[in-house]
Amino acid sequence: MSIKTIIFPVRDPAAAGALYRAVLGVEPYVDEPYYVGFRVGDQEIGLDPNGHHHGMTGPVGYCHVDDVRAILHTAVAAGWHTRQDAKDVGAGRLAAVVEDLNGNVLGLLQR
Structure with a gap:
């Protein structure tokens, strides 16, 4: 078992997606209002615009x-x-x- 997915709560998925694209150097495999997901090797980086509403205070x-x-x-x-x-x-x-x-x-x- 290993940590393969990290989800970040974001307030503006479009703006956050642009930042993560620049740093990760890949396009998201999903880019929807409810979730933006990137795959880098076997690691998934997700941006959740509803995370703060569900009590997420960080990744x-x-x-x-x-x-x-x-x-x-x-x-x-x-x-x-x-x-x-x-x-x-x-x-x-x-x-x-x-x-x-x-x-x-x-x-x-x-x-």
Whole structure:
């Protein structure tokens, strides 16, 4: 398991997309009002214009997992707190977010 996706909350996806294009040197594979996504190698960089509305205060790294609900259950049993329960984020993908005892967040993404 590794962190393969990092989502940044943004207020202006068009302006943020232009900034990330310049730095990453690639065009987004998706450029929609609800999400701008870049792939650099096997790393995904996502810009979420709704992130602030969902409580994101900064970037969230997502581990790709086979079963979000099972890993979420294991994480909570180990002492993590659920910040976002497993939900469909589109195209059949499920995502959840957990928070450790220090307020650090980690996302779980099932493709």
